[in-house]
Amino acid sequence: MIKVKSVCKQFSGTPVLKDLNFSIADGQITALLGANGTGKTTCLRIITGLLKADSGHAYIGGLEVSKYPKEVRRKLGVVGDREGLYERLTVAEYLSFFASAQGLAGDNLEYALQSVREELELSKLWNRRTKGFSQGERMKVSLARALVHRPSHLILDEPTRGLDVLAARLLRRTLLRLRAEGTAILFSSHIMAEVVELSDTVLIMANGTIVDSGTPDELNTRSGSNNLEDSFVKLAYGQQVGKSQQGEVA
Numbered sequence: 001m002i003k004v005k006s007v008c009k010q011f012s013g014t015p016v017l018k019d020l021n022f023s024i025a026d027g028q029i030t031a032l033l034g035a036n037g038t039g040k041t042t043c044l045r046i047i048t049g050l051l052k053a054d055s056g057h058a059y060i061g062g063l064e065v066s067k068y069p070k071e072v073r074r075k076l077g078v079v080g081d082r083e084g085l086y087e088r089l090t091v092a093e094y095l096s097f098f099a100s101a102q103g104l105a106g107d108n109l110e111y112a113l114q115s116v117r118e119e120l121e122l123s124k125l126w127n128r129r130t131k132g133f134s135q136g137e138r139m140k141v142s143l144a145r146a147l148v149h150r151p152s153h154l155i156l157d158e159p160t161r162g163l164d165v166l167a168a169r170l171l172r173r174t175l176l177r178l179r180a181e182g183t184a185i186l187f188s189s190h191i192m193a194e195v196v197e198l199s200d201t202v203l204i205m206a207n208g209t210i211v212d213s214g215t216p217d218e219l220n221t222r223s224g225s226n227n228l229e230d231s232f233v234k235l236a237y238g239q240q241v242g243k244s245q246q247g248e249v250a
């Protein structure tokens with residue numbers, strides 16, 4: 001389970017997250033939606049332990065992230081907003097480094113590397129240094145790094161950005177397989193078709209908090225819309241968007 005409890009965060013006196021609360025069950029995919037600058041990345045960075053909340057707590061598999069960083073890292077795969085590849089290493093070396101840091105060794109390490117190489121179709125990139133990789137190639141390697149130690153929880157910040165059609169499809173297929181294996185998955189996205197295809201639950205964020213949540217169908221019913229984009233605009237932007245812009249997508 002991924003849980004966020006009463007999390008608040010401000011930057012230079014400006015509140016970004018204001019008493020954020022939600023939880024995600026194992027074997028579920030949850031999408032986090034919100035306008036640009038709402039605080040999605042900030043929220044994901046707090047859950048992954050990269051950023052400290054001013055107050056409140058995040059939990060991964062029942063462990064408080066700030067208290068058990070090492071244990072949480074073992075349970076967690078992260079595709080962040082910055083790829084952070086080591087450009088002098090080949091993909092194989094880079095993934096081997098991360099998998100070893102997660103405690104894999106010997107046959108287990110070899111098996112983990114081969115599995116991720118096959119699943120994410122990385123053969124052609126495997127022995128290349130990551131320097132000069134395209135954005136899509138970098139994203140694929142980041143995803144492989146997130147998955148190589150078979151984490152039970154996965155956090156992805158806009159994971160399909162830069163991916164071509166086939167790579168995005170491969171990613172979606174991988175996420176659905178991981179869900180079937182019981183992985184708890186939280187991802188942010190601005191692509192509504194992807195959110196509808198993947199998500200069991202959608203969290204809509206606005207003004208630093210979750211303003212609504214539910215299945216895409218539940219949100220559509222509650223907002224009186226017949227598609228998630230319209231529901232999102234109504235629920236997330238509310239009064240802030242003029243009637244003409246709401247009408248554009250109505």
Ligand SMILES: Nc1ncnc2c1ncn2[C@@H]1O[C@H](COP(=O)(O)OP(=O)(O)OP(=O)(O)O)[C@@H](O)[C@H]1O
Binds near residue numbers: 036040
């Ligand atoms: N380190 C920081 N210092 C100061 N302000 C920050 C910092 N990180 C984020 N912010 C601000 O906090 C707000 C939320 O940013 P965040 O990146 O979490 O939004 P987001 O919902 O992920 O946006 P997008 O959809 O554009 O990726 C923004 O106004 C951003 O400028």
